[in-house]
Amino acid sequence: MFWVQTSGFGLRMLIYLPIAEMTVHAEAILLLGAAVGFLSGVFGVGGGFLTTPLLIFMGMPPDVAVGTQANQLVAVSTNGMLSHWRKGNVDVKLALVMFSGSLAGTFAGILLFRMIQYFGQSDLIIPILYIILLSTMGTLMLSESVMAAMKKTKKEGRARLRHHPFFQALPYKMRFPRSRLYVSAFLPAGIGFVGGILVSVLGVGGGFILVPAMIYLLGMPPLLVAGTSMFQILLTSIIATIAHAFTSHTVDLMLAAILIAGGVAGAQAGVKVARRIKSVYARILLALMLLIVSFQLAGTLLIKPDDVYSVSVAL
Amino acid sequence: MRKILIIALVLLASWPAQAAVPDLNINLTDDHVDITAGFNGERLTLFGVRRDKGDIAIVVRGPGASVTVRRKEPVLGLWMNRESVTFENVPLYYDMAMSGPLKRIAGPDVLAGHEIGLSNMQFRYTGQEEEGVVDRFREVLIRNRQEHGLFPLEPRRIKFLDGNFFRADFYLPPDVPTGIYTIDAYLFRDGGITSLKQATLRVAQVGFNADLYNFANKGALLYGLAAVFLAFGTGWAAHYLLRRD
Numbered sequence: 001m002f003w004v005q006t007s008g009f010g011l012r013m014l015i016y017l018p019i020a021e022m023t024v025h026a027e028a029i030l031l032l033g034a035a036v037g038f039l040s041g042v043f044g045v046g047g048g049f050l051t052t053p054l055l056i057f058m059g060m061p062p063d064v065a066v067g068t069q070a071n072q073l074v075a076v077s078t079n080g081m082l083s084h085w086r087k088g089n090v091d092v093k094l095a096l097v098m099f100s101g102s103l104a105g106t107f108a109g110i111l112l113f114r115m116i117q118y119f120g121q122s123d124l125i126i127p128i129l130y131i132i133l134l135s136t137m138g139t140l141m142l143s144e145s146v147m148a149a150m151k152k153t154k155k156e157g158r159a160r161l162r163h164h165p166f167f168q169a170l171p172y173k174m175r176f177p178r179s180r181l182y183v184s185a186f187l188p189a190g191i192g193f194v195g196g197i198l199v200s201v202l203g204v205g206g207g208f209i210l211v212p213a214m215i216y217l218l219g220m221p222p223l224l225v226a227g228t229s230m231f232q233i234l235l236t237s238i239i240a241t242i243a244h245a246f247t248s249h250t251v252d253l254m255l256a257a258i259l260i261a262g263g264v265a266g267a268q269a270g271v272k273v274a275r276r277i278k279s280v281y282a283r284i285l286l287a288l289m290l291l292i293v294s295f296q297l298a299g300t301l302l303i304k305p306d307d308v309y310s311v312s313v314a315l
Numbered sequence: 316m317r318k319i320l321i322i323a324l325v326l327l328a329s330w331p332a333q334a335a336v337p338d339l340n341i342n343l344t345d346d347h348v349d350i351t352a353g354f355n356g357e358r359l360t361l362f363g364v365r366r367d368k369g370d371i372a373i374v375v376r377g378p379g380a381s382v383t384v385r386r387k388e389p390v391l392g393l394w395m396n397r398e399s400v401t402f403e404n405v406p407l408y409y410d411m412a413m414s415g416p417l418k419r420i421a422g423p424d425v426l427a428g429h430e431i432g433l434s435n436m437q438f439r440y441t442g443q444e445e446e447g448v449v450d451r452f453r454e455v456l457i458r459n460r461q462e463h464g465l466f467p468l469e470p471r472r473i474k475f476l477d478g479n480f481f482r483a484d485f486y487l488p489p490d491v492p493t494g495i496y497t498i499d500a501y502l503f504r505d506g507g508i509t510s511l512k513q514a515t516l517r518v519a520q521v522g523f524n525a526d527l528y529n530f531a532n533k534g535a536l537l538y539g540l541a542a543v544f545l546a547f548g549t550g551w552a553a554h555y556l557l558r559r560d
Contacts, residue, residue, distance in 0.1 A: 023489030078550025245539030264553035
């Protein structure tokens, strides 16, 4: 069934993807899945901010990259979430409130995306949105976690932003016993809403914004953050996968299977590493990674590209 | 009535002579290319025979699509897409084989009329109207297709096996677009076309790949649910199989 050939060193496995309708190197996709799965295990982020651009860079049609990536997120977040679940590190109630906001955000995001397409510069606006998001989150996280690492505080910089008068004044306060929080439901739902917009506009799970928001905005115990955000991402990615498959037929099961195979292996290793390193250092690493990706993207806009022409085929 | 009879008789007398002994005949070794999960490009072989000692050109054209070429320009320091030209009817695959140099075979008008040769392809376009700009974008399009192995860098040679019996080899790369391909074979005499033969080739996914493709397109909701179920199941199984504690 597969065409396996040996050339030079190692094994090259070419595989034809039925939905993307192109041939790819299976081992490259496997490696990509593993790397992203590893990150999700360590940081509790989905890694979509890396998968989607890399798949597109490999020549995948962007809509197939986004749709399939949602499917692989289901597997990676299930796997990662279960490890936290067994240790009781998932606040289900909080995740469900966030998910309700995320659903609304997903639909708002679809409208927003149509608007961007209407003005025709999605090539420009999408990278700019990525850059703003990644660099802001990266800078905030980096400064906070470096400070925390230097002070070596036990609290690990558990922020008190939710005590800001604005957040205190929000109605519909709810108790989240697992996280020992008493905050307005609008706060977690609002975070989920932003996450939902990211899913439909940028095709990313939004873990890189959920995690810091839950730490700094909600003031959740850091131990619960990874598991809870992953549970929320699982719910959102299930909805996103079905939506992509139903509306645009862009979920490639073959591609997803390879990404997932790499992803679960990577996630397993990631969770083990996460147990060994202090969460402060993990946050510093994640912050640096967000900054590197944002610099990379900024480079594509600011530096003269090798080829100023681009060719796209409409099928 | 009589007139009709005469016309019929004349047709009868003249038609079989041409049809029974064609000047040119071609035959593909396979009239379909099957794309399976292991598809890694495929060779395409065509045999033919000519009655006449004229030159031959064979053109393979893939299904058409509209292709947009965009050019980035700096605006306030940001490189963004500015000008764009959308070419309509662009064949997604194009290759040709000839028995001799293109210039010797026929005059530019004949070649242009039948779109033989990369420079003779007629693309309809929308967008930027300036001719110089359109020509440059056209060159970019052809160069891009060549880089993907979907347009030829130079025409292939037709090999004569035995006098008038010939063979032409083409190659479909791994990323070949699916659809119906047409193969036109032309026989030339004194710079004009004396005979034309056509064949079609079907390039499609088969087997498991085709099943998946059809499932995704015809049972979309079920496909989505299946995708979620499989991913969830894999994540779940992996967790319980791989955990050590």
